Amino acid sequence: MIAELKNTNKEKIAFTSTGGSMESLLSEQFGRCQYFIIVDPETGKFEAISNLGEQMQSGAGPKAAELIHHHGANVVVTGHVGDKAEEVLKRVNIKIASGYKGNIKVKDALTEYLSK
Amino acid sequence: MKEVILSIASGKGGTGKTTIAASLASIIPNSAYIDCDVEEPNGHLLLKPKINTEEFVSKLLPKIDPYKCTVCGKCVEVCEFNALINLKFEITLIDEMCHGCGACTYFCPGKAITEIEKPIGVIRKGLTEHGILFIDGLLNIGEVAAAPLIKAVKRKIAGSKNGQAGYFSKGEISNRDKTSKQNEISISSIKSTDDISQQYLFEKTYVIDSPPGTSCSMVEAVSDSDYCILVTESTPFGLNDLKLAMEVLKTIDIPFGVVINKYDASYIEMEKYLEETKTDLLMKIPFDRKYAVAYSKGILPIVLYPELKNEFLGLFDTIKEKLMMVENV
Ligand code: SF4
Ligand code: SF4
Numbered sequence: 001m002i003a004e005l006k007n008t009n010k011e012k013i014a015f016t017s018t019g020g021s022m023e024s025l026l027s028e029q030f031g032r033c034q035y036f037i038i039v040d041p042e043t044g045k046f047e048a049i050s051n052l053g054e055q056m057q058s059g060a061g062p063k064a065a066e067l068i069h070h071h072g073a074n075v076v077v078t079g080h081v082g083d084k085a086e087e088v089l090k091r092v093n094i095k096i097a098s099g100y101k102g103n104i105k106v107k108d109a110l111t112e113y114l115s116k
Numbered sequence: 117m118k119e120v121i122l123s124i125a126s127g128k129g130g131t132g133k134t135t136i137a138a139s140l141a142s143i144i145p146n147s148a149y150i151d152c153d154v155e156e157p158n159g160h161l162l163l164k165p166k167i168n169t170e171e172f173v174s175k176l177l178p179k180i181d182p183y184k185c186t187v188c189g190k191c192v193e194v195c196e197f198n199a200l201i202n203l204k205f206e207i208t209l210i211d212e213m214c215h216g217c218g219a220c221t222y223f224c225p226g227k228a229i230t231e232i233e234k235p236i237g238v239i240r241k242g243l244t245e246h247g248i249l250f251i252d253g254l255l256n257i258g259e260v261a262a263a264p265l266i267k268a269v270k271r272k273i274a275g276s277k278n279g280q281a282g283y284f285s286k287g288e289i290s291n292r293d294k295t296s297k298q299n300e301i302s303i304s305s306i307k308s309t310d311d312i313s314q315q316y317l318f319e320k321t322y323v324i325d326s327p328p329g330t331s332c333s334m335v336e337a338v339s340d341s342d343y344c345i346l347v348t349e350s351t352p353f354g355l356n357d358l359k360l361a362m363e364v365l366k367t368i369d370i371p372f373g374v375v376i377n378k379y380d381a382s383y384i385e386m387e388k389y390l391e392e393t394k395t396d397l398l399m400k401i402p403f404d405r406k407y408a409v410a411y412s413k414g415i416l417p418i419v420l421y422p423e424l425k426n427e428f429l430g431l432f433d434t435i436k437e438k439l440m441m442v443e444n445v
Contacts (some may be wrong), residue, residue: 057331058260059198059213066201084210092203 011074011095013113014038015106020048022107026100028079031060037106038071041114047071061085069094077113118319120439121273123341123370125326125334126348127357132377132401133347135411137325138162139418139428140345140435141248144321149244150273151252152266152337153327154237161414165242165250172238173253173268175216175261176231180207184228191220191229197261212260237265239272262333270340273322318439330360335368343438344372345398350380355389362395371438372396375431378403396438399431 016033018025027033031053039046049071053060061081065088068076075095079102089096097116100109122144124137134151138159141149151159160167178191178200191207192200199213200220211234221229237255244250253269255262326337326344338344344365348358358374365372373396376386380403390397401407407417407424418425 056198059210062201062210062213063198066203069204070202084212088201088203088208088210091208 010042012038012040012072013110014068014071014073014076014094015109016076016078017048017106018102020050022046022105022110024106026077026079026102026104026106026109028100028102030076030078030081030085031056031062031064033064033078036064036068036071036073038068038073039110041110059084062088065089065092065094075113077109119322120318120320120342121322121324121340122435122439123324123326123338123344125338125344125346125361125365126328127330127346127359127361128353129328131328131347131349131354132411133328134158134325135162135407135417136345136347136375136377137323138416140432141323142244142246142416142418143425143428143432144323146319147321147323148249148251148273149323149325150269151250151325152269152333153325154253154255154262154265154269154333155327157252157254157325159252159325160240160250162411162416163244163248163250164414165240165244165248167240167242167250169241170238171241172235173265174233174235175214175264176218177211177214177216177234178209178218178220178229179232180209181228181230182206184226185224186226186228188225190223190225194219194223212258215261215264236261239265239269241272262327263336266327266333266336270324270337321439330357330364334361335364338365338370339368341370343435344370345435346372346374347377348374348386349378350376350383350386352383352385355386358386359389362393373398373434373438375399375401377401396434398434399427401427 015037016027016030017035017037018027020035033051034054036049036051037046049067051064051067053064062084065085069092073094075097077097077100079098079100081096081098086096097113124133126133138149141147149159149163151157185207187206189202192202197213197215199210201208201210221231236259237253239253241251251269251272253265255265324337324341327333346358346361348354374390375398379400410417410420418428
């Protein structure tokens with residue numbers, strides 16, 4: 001299914017997720033999501049990274065931004081990004097696609113994002 | 117030991133911790149009220165101190181020299197507070213997160229870090245009309261790391277506890293005897309404890325109002341206390357947060373007892389739990405609208421309601437015993 005979505009899009013897309021698979025529901029929280037699913041639309045492959053920020057008392061947002069940056073993401077699809085995380089994301093040129101709701105699966109969020 | 121530190125903490129906000137701390141401070145002879153709830157210090161609203169000194173507190177922020185930094189990532193690794201972010205091409209600091217602990221500077225292999233001062237808040241000190249010593253810390257808006265400021269507030273106590281240059285001069289302490297019309301009620305409350313104060317050996321009792329919750333700011337505030345009062349309320353949430361707070365105090369080895377505020381006799385689980393864990397139940401304060409009304413008007417309920425004041429005198433009696441026991445250890 002993901003392979004079908006193969007397109008000219010060269011960017012790696014990070015999704016905030018509640019679980020470790022494409023079937024998991026999207027998480028609306030950026031810093032405190034349980035997992036990041038990073039999808040490479042060119043190859044159709046995805047990678048699930050667990051997010052330590054879930055247990056952090058504070059500072060989860062910027063650390064999450066650092067995490068996906070180190071995993072090569074160019075865009076993040078999520079519900080909401082806090083100010084401090086946004087600053088870091090901007091500095092490393094990661095695009096923010098926010099406003100996604102947590103009632104859809106990661107794979108559907110991917111379809112939705114790519115159709116835009 | 118001529119001085120004791122009594123801290124008042126709570127697993128969650130809104131339990132009436134500040135009212136209890138301020139009430140105790142006004143009942144205990146020679147007390148000082150120290151507000152360590154620096155994100156939202158409320159004690160001044162009830163105690164209405166006359167502030168006579170403000171001292172600005174800074175923390176040391178790391179400043180990374182981009183020419184010397186090799187982006188090796190060591191500093192990011194050692195920072196316990198998630199304040200440093202590795203952008204790959206450089207390291208960036210989230211100012212508000214930094215506790216100014218100096219670990220990054222210490223461990224940087226390239227000596228690329230120097231430290232610069234940044235103001236984080238202010239410590240105010242003063243006296244209430246009734247002569248209670250008052251100290252509080254007020255964290256700057258947007259500042260996340262409360263612990264360094266709390267540490268600075270508590271250093272004010274340490275100074276006098278070690279018998280070094282105390283924070284308050286003798287002159288200030290003698291102001292305590294000053295009377296005025298409005299404070300008659302509280303002065304009488306101090307008087308009525310005369311029989312108690314005669315046996316109360318401590319020259320000074322620091323009552324610390326801790327931040328709510330069980331974060332590192334709470335730990336910072338209650339550490340070094342001789343005794344801690346945990347304030348909770350008769351609800352499942354109250355019980356849950358109480359358990360967490362008890363965990364913390366056990367870990368850092370501070371003796372404690374519990375005050376149930378807004379007490380509801382029908383919620384039996386709370387007392388059951390205290391019994392099971394052999395925890396001292398120090399006082400139960402039934403919910404009464406008029407107490408909440410007094411608080412909202414910035415008046416200490418014990419000033420208006422003698423029956424409540426008596427309860428607090430009883431609480432002081434109990435705590436006094438605990439403190440004496442600590443003293444004898
Ligand atoms: S430890 Fe020093 S050299 Fe290494 S990344 Fe940090 S500032 Fe740069
Ligand atoms: S001073 Fe401490 S808290 Fe601040 S960035 Fe360095 S290691 Fe982190």
